[in-house]
Every structure is written in structure tokens, then in C-alpha cells.
Amino acid sequence: MDSPSLRYRAGSEDYLMKYSMKLTALLWLLVIMLFVPQPVAAVQTENLVGGRDASSLSSQGAGRVPIVLDWGDNHLATAPVTFGIPLPRGLADSTEQLCVVTEEGELIPAQMEVTATWDGPTGSIRWLLLSMNVQKGQSYALEYGREARTDNLPDQQKVRVEDGAEVIAVTTGPMRAEVSKVRPTILDAVFLDVNGDGRFSEDEAIVTPAAAAAHLPVVIDSRGSRYIAGGAEAGLKVEMVRQGPMEVAIRREGWYVAEEDGKRFAQFITYTYFYGEQAAVRHDHTFVVAFDSTKHQVRDIRLSLPLATGAGAQAEFATNTSAGGDVVAVDAGTFPVSLLQKAHNQWELVSPLALANHFQPVGEGVPPAQTIAKGERAGGWFGLADERWGAYAGWRDFWQQYPGELEVENGVLHLHLWSSKGGSVLDFTPSAIMGEQYPGDRIFYEWLYAGGLDSWTQAYGVGKTHNIWFNFFSNKGSFNKGSSEQKEAAAQLTRAWINMPVLASAPPEWNVATEAFGRVHPEDRARFPELEAALDALLQRKLWLRERYEQYGWIDYGDAYYRRNSDQVLWRRWASMFYGWPNVAPLMYLRSGRRDAWDYHRVNTKHIIDIDIGHLDSKEFGKRKGGRYGGDGGIVHYAADQYGLSPDSHIRFMYFDYYINGNLRAWEVADYYAQQQYEQLYPSRAVRQYLGRTSGGTLRFFCEAYEATWKPEYLRAMRDVAETFYQERAEKGFTEYDDVYKNEGKVKYYQLTGDERMLDLFLNDMNVLLDSRDPLSGRLPRPDGRGNTIWGLSQAYFLTGDDKYLDYLYWQVGNALTQMHTALDPNVGPESVGDMRPEFTAPPEQTYHATMGVQFPTAMVVMAEAGVPFPYLLASPDQVITAAEEGDGRDPAIVLYGDEVIIPALGRPLPVYFHVPEDNEGAALFTSAKVRIFDPGGTPLFGGRPVEGWVELPAVGQTPGKGPGSNPAPAPDPDPAPAPDPDPDHGHGSSLGLWRLEAVDLYTEYTLKVRHIPPYFALDEPARYFTPEIKPTR
Secondary structure (H helix, E strand, O other): OOOOEEEOOOOOOOHHHHHHHHHHHHHHHHHHHOOOOOOOOOOOOOOOHHHOOOHHHHOOOOEEEEEEEEOOOOOOOEEEEEEEEEOOOOOOOOHHHEEEEEOOOOEEOOEEEEEEEOOOOOOOEEEEEEEEEEEOOOOEEEEEOOOOOHHHOOOOOOOEEEEOOOEEEEEOOOEEEEEEOOOOOOOOEEEEOOOOOOOOOHHHEEEOHHHHHOOOOEEEEOOOOEEEEOOHHHOOEEEEEEEOOOEEEEEEEEEEEEOOOOOEEEEEEEEEEEEOOOOEEEEEEEEEEOOOOOOOOEEEEEEEEEOOOOOOOEEEEEOOOOOOOOEEEEEHHHOOEEEEEEEOOEEEEEEOOOOOOOOOOOOOOOOOOEEEEEEOOOOOEEEEEOOOEEEEEEEOOOOOOOOEEEEEEOOEEEEEEEEHHHOOOEOOOHHHHHHHHOOOOOOOOHHHHOOOHHHHOOOOOOEEEEEEEEEEEEOOOOOOOOHHHHHHHHHHHHHHHHHOOOEEEOOHHHHHHHOEOEOOOOOOOOOOHHHHHHHHHHHHHHHHHHHHOOOOOOOOOOOOEOOOOOOOOOOOOEOOOHHHHHHHHHHHHHHHOOHHHHHHHHHHHHHHHHHOEOOOOEOOOOEOOOOEOOHHHOOOHHHOOOEOOOOOOOOHHHHHHHHHHOOHHHHHHHHHHHHHHHHHHOOOHHHOOOOOHHHHHHHHHHHHHHHHHOOHHHHHHHHHHHHHHHHHHHHHOOOOOOHHHHHHHHHHHHHHHOOHHHHHHHHHHHHHHHHHOOOOOOOOOOOOHHHOOHHHHHHHHHHHOOHHHHHHHHHHHHHHHOOEOOOOOOOOOHHHOOOEOHHHOOOOHHHHHHHHHHHHHHHHHHHHHOOOOHHHHOOOHHHEEEEEEEOOOOOEEEEEEOOEEEEOOOOOOOOEEEEOOOOOOOOEEEEEEEEEEEOOOOOEHHHHOOEEEEEEOOOOOOOOOOOOOOOOOOOOOOOOOOOOOOOOOOOHHHHHOEEEEEEOOOOOOEEEEEEOOOOEEEEOOHHHOOOOOOOOOO
């Protein structure tokens, strides 16, 4: 064995340390590129800061980025996908340098749209949005670095648009749809190419203008008054907002107006998407409250799709979210028929529709409802078809956003986005929403709610978006399919889009290597199982709480519920943007490809955009378009005044929804939200005076808005706020330096402007932190999850390469791991995963979840570059010794060295291996915490009872506790732990003659000392153990 190298900490000059930083990103990218046959340039991505450059990705020729497809459990053969791919700085200046190819190099029609750029509006592409059709079993890649080949691609234009004076006609191939500029119909007409001749005749219209005009969207209030969607005469606006060869999107904005006098009651904003080669339409409908919510409630919101089907048509209803949907078919003789989701776990399929309901008592001649079927969580889609053709429809999150209703009547598909047949009206009053939990004025700051929370509540300007899908089909064999294939394909695509959409993305390793969203490590369960388990726990906790406390419904679904002290006493209750929690899920998705993270980000962002941002101005009610709700109305956010500038004003999660999914509504709301924050800035003190966390949040917000839009006014805002930081530093010698509020803005400001004053300020703050070891900046009480400054220390290391920042960084990571239960703890169940340990429940768990979700992935970059297994970094970093050779191939030979070492707490069992010589007279060890000790054969000493303090180890063949001068055997354990695995390393420990010990408490680090025992300790794996050829120093 070669001479060992003494590794003090990450950044030392041994071979592995010297080169691991430069090879990490290269190795990830090379692994990815092995999946495609094209030659791939050597890739190395570094951060902009610290003099590093990410341009090497684009400097070494052509390459391919594999496109990863997640089909879920769908039975699809093909599907349309819209998705984003990040690109590193300098890789491509325009879409002409990019194309999509199969594994064999065949060009594939794909629409490309630049959604973000590096270094200014004319910089290289940072985020690319693609729209294309994918086939199961086929492999695809984004090819870069070659001359454009798309000019040679036949039939690239799969969507054609005719923009007329009154109608926008969109032809996708199998379908022609018309969107009126003067009538507020959902689809003014729909034609299907039934005979496959490539033309559309009048007798191929499955939706006609006359039928569409007779079934306009309508809102009915609690008094029965009807408000019909208004056309051009009522202010309807129609515009094309996305147009390309594979996807088109049309935005409409208008008003629901009273039938009798045209008075505006509510606003609607819709985005209608069409896809090449598909007879499908996505229709995002946003309902915006434009009435006094203390005087009006809503009984019904209905959108209708009339189909030209015959008398023998049959309806289908998906009764669950499975791939098949367990469809129930209903014949025409049973119409009208309606599936009503009354609660998150209760639906009923009934007929006839003229039924007894909350508002219409059964009278003479009105038969009661007949139940056809019932269940818990419906699939959210239904259809109607005759022998010639038909359509399916539905919306995402159907059962979660109850009450909703799917109704078939007289050849019409009615989609009731709110249905009062469940027994209630849409009432935004807190007491109506919360029922017995209504707290009156007993929450948060009581003086804000004198007279009761209801009296402060006004929902004017609140929005609600439903993501709706329509899928048409013909039963006559067109679209290059047989009749049964078309219908089944339409059903499967509808189910998939609503409940299990096909996801497309770049590999996580590519995503993080581009550094388009900072320096982040990809998911790495082999190297960092503890940190990945902690990240798992953050999301699992939110999903568990959602189900445990039934956090569903029209208003609440999508927000994050949390508790302040692990009890059920109401506090803020809904997290909204607090501490940056909405940024966690998209980051998790980009670094892992996890579907649950993608889905959580989608619904959480939609809720915040709808409910927690104002969408209309009103002097009467004190509402601002783009104004944010938050903590003052924590139980019901819109029950309070809108925030001005705030430490918890976050926006990048909205941009992520646009970059990852192409969500135009997210981009629109982010735009006027940012503009409203800008308008609030200059009347405020934030440009004249440093305001602590408010200044930190404001600087971060405008840096992110500027990077997304490159609007010069946001650059002005950044600079003016930055000046207050410089003033504060001049007066006090430093600025506050926690990660959740301050450090992200400082680093991003430096990256975007290159202002060396901010770099100097930030590094000074990190040096103050090292000296004080006070991550809370002396401001917040202990303990508090907001105080961990892991991300900032990581950035300081990236900027300088100075390893002085690492010891305290490692300590904080270890400390953070001891604050929360994860699934690696064998003693906790699902209800405790993600919950804070009792010692750390003073602050809300939300602070920990939000901060660790962003900090851990960046800290992993630093720790991966250290080149040693994770537990050793949290132990005694100046006592880690590695061998130049590896051990048995499973792990490098590496030990802790010293007569006294620190064993870290990881929230999981951590075996510690050591060697006791055969001539072991006087051998003893000391532990500052209770441990269990096992001999080389896996036999537990002292009957498996825990010991602590000095413990003499028995000579070979001697019974523990019987040797001369030994400690007596410990008393029986009154609460014994489950019997440990006597040989968890499958014989490696015994074959190497190693002893083992494990701590009883998984959350407290402890000191280990030895006497007459070689002072070398291997963690986790016995194969890591070796005896260095150095002399002990004590």
C-alpha cells in the first residue's frame, strides 16, 4: 500500500482534492453523453463568480443532450410534450444552432422558444422551451453545435394559423378549430378530418358556431342571477401569445356580465393551447372575483362544449385516476347524467339531472336523483360519442378541488368548475371555509382581527385557475388510425394529461452542470443518503400533512400547511411564500427528475398565483393588481392587507413554472407582480435605509426579476437597494448574513453586476460569521431554521477557493441533520418523517423545510469535491486519513485517526469499526454517549445493553464484565431497543477481525477515546479500515 495522505479538509493539495473540482461536472456530462452515439465534447461547468467560466460546454464542438421521458403508468403510444431545457452560457446564441434528433440522427419536428438568456436580452440561451410529439420506445436528444439542419426537415409546420378579422383559425392536421374574436365561446367551431382528405367541410363540424354561441360560459350567484361571458361589446380581448410550428396559444380576457344590465361581476382570463398533429386542446380558465365577497356568493361556474352527436350517443365517466379510469358507460336513455365530486373522498354519478339539490326542492313531476355509481376520488374526465365521433373532457386536480361536476345533457359536455349540488355556495368568508376551526380574532397578532376575522375579509381580485383538456376523435378511421384506436387513444391521452402527464426533461446531471440556476449537485443517494433522505422528508411531510388534515378544496388546495409547535393549534396555517418554500420543489425536480416534485411545484405555484396574488385594482377595497398577501392574514391570506416590500416576496418559482412547463399564466402574473413590487419600492424607506430582512428580500427579488426580464427599472431598483447595504456596512462593520433573507440577493447582485463592493461586503459578512459562529446575525432566537448559513458559506468557498469556510459549513450541515426525523431513522413511522424533533420545535417547521431544501443541494457540491465519504466530513475533518489505493473496490480505504475523535450524528445508525489486537490487555474505550458494542463475530457485548464512559474490552475468549478491573456489566435496559443486526456488513467485519459499536441516540454526536487500541476508526463500511504507516501523536 502506498503511503497514506493526511487530509485535513476539503481543498487540501493531495491528488484527489486537486483535481476533483475540475472533473466533477465533466464526469456527470460524460456519463449522460454515453447514451447517444454522437461525439461529445469534454464538458466542465463552473460558476460565473470567482473567475470561473461555464463556456467550456460550448467550446469543444457538437454534442447531444438526451431527452428523458417519464411516461408514468400510461398506456400511450404517442403524446405531445412542452418542456424546458437549461443551457450553459455560450452554448447557443439562437435556436438555429439547435435541433432535435432520434438516436439514429433522424430530425424530428420540434418548436423551440427562447425563454431566458444569459448576460442580457441579446445573450446566449439560458432556458429553451421545446414543443414536440414523442413516441414510446423512441429515444430523442437535443443536438447542439452544428449548422442548422431544420431547413431540410419536411412538414415542419404542423400547426397553421389564419388570423382573420373576427376569427383565428388553427389547423393542427386532424383538426381545425376556430377561436372567435367577438364571441366568448370556448371554441367557436371544431372540424375533424373524418374522411382523411386533408380538408374540412361543413358536415365535419363536431362543434358549430351556433351551438357554441348557445352555450356560453356562465356564472350563477347564490340568488340565482346569471352572469354570461361577454363578447367584444363587453370588452373581450383576444391575442396570439405563442405561435410556432408545433404549438399555438391564444389569450383571451373578458368579463362575466349580468344578463339584465351588463354589469361586470367577475373576470375571466383564458389561455387556449393547440398542438401539432393532435385533435386536443388545453384550455386554462382563470376566474377572478370582481364582486364584493361580503355581499355575493357563487352557486355555479359552468363551461360547456356542445357536440353534434346523435340520439344514440353514449357517455363515459372515469371513476378513478388509474390508467384505465374504470370507466362507467351511460346510454342516452339515461341522460341527463352527472358525476359530482362532493368532497375529496366522495363522488356520486346520478341521473336524471333534474334532481333534488340544495336550492331546488323536489316538487311534483320532478323525480329524485337515481344513483348509478359512487366512490371516493373520481378520475376527473368524461366523454360523449356516437357512432361517428365524439370528445373527452375534464380538468386536472378534479377531486382535490371539489366541489366539481361533470355533466352530460342534450349532446353537451358541461364542466361545472364550482358545483353547488354538493350543498354549498362558493363563499370566501373565513368562518364559512373553516367551520368549527374558525378562530375569530384568536390568531397571530390579535389586534389585527378585532371584531373577528370575517369582518376583515374581502376576496375582491382573488383568482382561480382550472387546467382543462378537450380531446376530439372520429370513429370513422381517419387520422391514420382505425376507429377503435382513435377513441382509445383520445381516452388515454385525456387521462394522461389530467392525471399522469408525460414528462420530458434533460437529465438532472445536465441541468445542474449548466448552472442556469446556480451551483447545485444532482440527486446522489449513494454519496449523500442522509441529505437526500432529509430532502425526501421535506416533501413527504407536506404530502402527509395534506392528506392527514384533508387540505383539499377549491380555495386551499395547493398551499403548504404547517404547524408551529407540532400541535394542532392554528397559527399562520398556510405557508404561501414564507421563507422561500415554493422554490424547493422545482429545484428538487431539476436535480432529480422526480415526478412528485414536479407535481408539487405545479399545484403550489398555481395556488399562490391564484389566491395569494391580487389580480384587480380597487380603491374601494384597497386591492392592487400584483399585490401579495401573506402573514397578516395567515389563516386566510386575502383576509388582510396586501404586503408592500417584504422579506418573503419570492418570484423565481413562478419563473421556473414558465421555464420548465411553458406556463404562460405564470409568466403573466410574475410580470405584474414584479411591476407592483417596483411601484411599491420608491415610496418606501427601502431605497433610503437598510431594513434588515426586508432589504435582503427586496434585493433578491429584483435581482431575480432583472435576470428573467432584463428590464432596466429592475436594475435601477437593485442598485438603489444595494446602496443601503453599503451604508449599513459602513456604519456597523457588517450586514446581516442569514441565507433565507440576505445572502442570495448579495451573491446574485454580484453575479449580475460585477460590483466588487458587493463581493467584498459578502465575504466580509462570511468572515464575521466565522468569527462569531452566530448564524442568526444576533437577531433571531435560538433555535431557528432561518439561521443556518450553509448556502452562503458554500458561495464564499466557490468565490475564493479558501477552505477556511468549510469546517463551519460542515458543522452546520451536521447540526441541521439532527433537527428533523427522516426515513433513515428505524424508530420513526411515516407520520414523523419530516417532523421536527422536540428540541427544535420553537420555530415553525416551515423555516427548516424551506431553508434546507435550498441549502443542502448547494452544500453537496462542496462536499462532493472533498473526495471523502460524507460522514467523515462531519466527524473530525483534521483527523481523516485516506490511502492512495482503494480498499476492496466498494469504498476507498479511509479512517478517522486519533486517541480522541468526534463521531457525528446522522439521524441513522452509524457503525464505527475498530481493531482490537489479540494481545489486548488493558484495552478500553470511552464514549460520551450510550453505545452498543459487538465483537468481530457480531456478538453483542453485555447482552446488547448500552454502555457509556470508560469500558474495558475483554480478552479473547473472556466474558465481558468478568475480567480483572473491568467495569461491571450494565443493569438491564428498562426500554431495550430492537435487537440489532449482528452482522450488517455481511461478514466483512468478521473477516477483517474488526469490532463494531453503534450509538443509541442517533441525533447527538459523541466523543470516542481509546486506550491500548490502535486509534483508527472506519465509519459505515469495515472495508474502509486500514492501518496507516504513521506514528500516533498521542
